[in-house]
Amino acid sequence: MERILYLTHTEADGGLSKVALETLTSAVELSRQLSGSTLRLALWGGAIQTAADAVAGCGAEETLGVTGEEFADSRYASDAAAAEALVRAADATFVIAPASARLARTLPGVALRVGGRIDSHVVGMGAAGEGVQIQRWYYRQRMLATMTRSQRPWFVLVDPGLFETWNGEAGSATPRLVEVDLPTPYDRTRVVGIEAAKSQAQTIRPDADLLFVAGAGWTKKQADGQTHVKDAEELILGFLDSAQASLGGSKSMVEQSAEGEDVLSFMSHLNQVGQTGSTPRHAKGLATCCHGEEPHVVGWRFIHERRAINTDPNCGWAQSKADVLYVADAFALTAKVNELLRG
Amino acid sequence: MSQGFHLVVCGSIVPDPLQTLEPIQGAEGPALKNEMMLPAVLDPWAGHALYEAAHLAAATPDSKVWLVSLGPRAKLQQLMMTIAPKAAFELVALDGPAGGFTEAWETAEALAECIKTIPGLDRSRLLLFGGCASASRDAGVTMQMVGERLEISDQFLAVDELTPQENGTIRILERIEAGRYQVSECAGPPLVAAWATGRLPEPPNNAQLGMQNMRSIMPALQKAQPARVGAEGVEFLEVEVPKQRRNTRVVEDASVDEMAREIVEWIRK
Ligand SMILES: Cc1cc2nc3c(=O)[nH]c(=O)nc-3n(C[C@H](O)[C@H](O)[C@H](O)COP(=O)(O)OP(=O)(O)OC[C@H]3O[C@@H](n4cnc5c(N)ncnc54)[C@H](O)[C@@H]3O)c2cc1C
Numbered sequence: 001m002e003r004i005l006y007l008t009h010t011e012a013d014g015g016l017s018k019v020a021l022e023t024l025t026s027a028v029e030l031s032r033q034l035s036g037s038t039l040r041l042a043l044w045g046g047a048i049q050t051a052a053d054a055v056a057g058c059g060a061e062e063t064l065g066v067t068g069e070e071f072a073d074s075r076y077a078s079d080a081a082a083a084e085a086l087v088r089a090a091d092a093t094f095v096i097a098p099a100s101a102r103l104a105r106t107l108p109g110v111a112l113r114v115g116g117r118i119d120s121h122v123v124g125m126g127a128a129g130e131g132v133q134i135q136r137w138y139y140r141q142r143m144l145a146t147m148t149r150s151q152r153p154w155f156v157l158v159d160p161g162l163f164e165t166w167n168g169e170a171g172s173a174t175p176r177l178v179e180v181d182l183p184t185p186y187d188r189t190r191v192v193g194i195e196a197a198k199s200q201a202q203t204i205r206p207d208a209d210l211l212f213v214a215g216a217g218w219t220k221k222q223a224d225g226q227t228h229v230k231d232a233e234e235l236i237l238g239f240l241d242s243a244q245a246s247l248g249g250s251k252s253m254v255e256q257s258a259e260g261e262d263v264l265s266f267m268s269h270l271n272q273v274g275q276t277g278s279t280p281r282h283a284k285g286l287a288t289c290c291h292g293e294e295p296h297v298v299g300w301r302f303i304h305e306r307r308a309i310n311t312d313p314n315c316g317w318a319q320s321k322a323d324v325l326y327v328a329d330a331f332a333l334t335a336k337v338n339e340l341l342r343g
Numbered sequence: 344m345s346q347g348f349h350l351v352v353c354g355s356i357v358p359d360p361l362q363t364l365e366p367i368q369g370a371e372g373p374a375l376k377n378e379m380m381l382p383a384v385l386d387p388w389a390g391h392a393l394y395e396a397a398h399l400a401a402a403t404p405d406s407k408v409w410l411v412s413l414g415p416r417a418k419l420q421q422l423m424m425t426i427a428p429k430a431a432f433e434l435v436a437l438d439g440p441a442g443g444f445t446e447a448w449e450t451a452e453a454l455a456e457c458i459k460t461i462p463g464l465d466r467s468r469l470l471l472f473g474g475c476a477s478a479s480r481d482a483g484v485t486m487q488m489v490g491e492r493l494e495i496s497d498q499f500l501a502v503d504e505l506t507p508q509e510n511g512t513i514r515i516l517e518r519i520e521a522g523r524y525q526v527s528e529c530a531g532p533p534l535v536a537a538w539a540t541g542r543l544p545e546p547p548n549n550a551q552l553g554m555q556n557m558r559s560i561m562p563a564l565q566k567a568q569p570a571r572v573g574a575e576g577v578e579f580l581e582v583e584v585p586k587q588r589r590n591t592r593v594v595e596d597a598s599v600d601e602m603a604r605e606i607v608e609w610i611r612k
Contacts, residue, residue, distance in 0.1 A: 193525075293361075
């Protein structure tokens with residue numbers, strides 16, 4: 001019989017993030033499928049009451065909480081102490097948590113402390129008889145494994161974008177507050193701020209329908225023997241603005257930017273998609289001036305509809321990697337697309 | 344700073360990302376077809392960690408870098424030929440499997456136990472580096488568990504910048520959601536930094552450095568202790584390569600106006 005614990009931190013406003021609410025859906029579904037299982041919630045943060053009330057209708061037996069100023073910031077020492085105390089207090093065998101940056105940093109160490117194991121990048125979860133099976137990717141989205149394990153407690157970090165956002169009834173919860181044994185000192189690390197990668201424009205929009213990828217071709221010499229970087233900047237920013245798209249880049253593109261050449265001023269390492277970049281989730285993706293090599297395309301695993309613009313009809317996208325390849329000059333075509341989008 | 348850093352970088356081999364990978368059922372669970380024959384590279388994010396470590400050590404007197412690698416000895420030896428000319432480090436090798444289907448918990452145990460025995464390592468000066476995830480298991484959990492085993496309670500994941508300050512504190516930028524950074528200040532070592540791409544390009548080859556490194560690398564490989572790393576308690580029910588071939592429609596003869604109209608229709612759909 002699994003004692004399921006849904007575990008997360010709250011946000012600065014005391015509420016829960018989108019991925020936290022999606023993961024709650026997965027936890028509720030799993031507890032319904034697994035006969036004899038129990039579901040508890042555990043929250044920690046500077047404040048937890050808003051979050052506890054918001055999810056009070058999810059059918060959990062109990063809500064546990066850790067709260068206080070010292071738990072407001074995303075910091076390993078205090079987060080790990082809080083999560084450890086909550087897992088122990090719930091006597092959990094199966095811990096489900098959203099894959100936020102904060103939990104991804106915290107939970108592996110917590111799993112070790114409580115003698116458990118952890119799996120991350122979990123994309124599917126279900127009951128199999130008395131037990132649980134999960135699905136997760138290996139080799140950067142190249143292989144999908146279905147697996148189970150015998151060790152408990154078993155922690156899983158659930159990736160974003162897979163489950164519906166939980167939107168059941170709010171209520172009023174009275175969390176059972178759990179004491180935390182904080183290490184001394186617990187605050188050798190101080191969070192001093194949050195920074196955008198580049199100040200000019202917020203180009204990464206995880207909730208956008210469309211991903212626009214700019215490859216190194218945008219900054220290379222064009223048919224007239226010249227580079228046209230300023231034009232490229234205008235066209236790309238114009239497109240992002242009218243299509244409300246999120247901006248991705250190829251490795252070659254972001255590395256040029258990092259090396260300070262005459263390149264797209266708003267492109268940073270955080271925009272990189274692929275093997276050593278991100279694997280964003282969007283309904284559609286449009287690749288421009290990007291060759292579509294395998295280390296780039298592994299980052300497109302969760303982009304459903306894919307189109308590409310490239311002057312080369314034999315580029316990687318033509319090799320069954322895109323649904324449609326437009327063999328065209330991306331400068332001219334993007335200009336026309338922008339005109340139509342604005343019109 | 345009166346004392347430099349002791350930088351330990353955990354990093355091993357992964358198949359070259361340009362290779363096609365195919366899962367097979369091995370004697371002890373899933374494995375890759377021709378795993379031992381596949382060309383291997385230094386795990387990319389761990390590579391960034393190594394270059395950042397070497398850079399930091401060069402800028403901080405009295406510092407030293409160790410690279411702790413768990414992998415099949417013969418493959419490690421091949422790998423060392425390519426990375427020895429790029430960064431100054433002392434290799435500490437463990438001979439064992441480096442495939443993706445091994446368990447992070449077991450790998451972390453082997454790495455931590457090995458780090459505890461490094462002669463001359465001062466753990467109060469330790470900056471424990473590694474990649475934020477491997478290109479094989481891609482779990483992003485190993486470094487935190489190594490850190491826990493070494494009782495380090497200041498940990499950072501997906502680091503792009505780590506800068507020692509004049510007052511002895513260390514300023515760290517970690518990637519968080521939506522293309523932003525969390526900026527933290529840590530009182531000083533010991534700490535764990537699991538790196539994303541960092542800020543440095545891959546260093547050029549330096550043949551002299553390579554020869555100097557190889558002098559300690561060969562004995563380290565000979566001394567490599569066997570590490571029994573598997574996936575105890577895990578049952579893989581299926582491992583598949585999802586079909587992702589698309590019937591690409593190549594639009595070549597249409598005008599720019601026609602293509603633009605089609606793209607806009609698709610975006611608005
Ligand atoms: C360990 C490792 C990790 C890697 N990780 C990543 C990763 O995370 N992400 C990633 O992207 N890559 C990664 N790579 C690199 C990858 O293999 C490619 O080198 C890279 O993706 C190429 O970038 P690109 O397509 O933008 O540039 P190029 O290969 O230079 O392609 C430029 C393209 O632009 C086209 N073009 C030029 N001008 C125009 C125009 N006017 N209109 C239309 N098209 C035009 C050209 O035809 C060409 O196809 C990795 C490689 C290794 C070895």
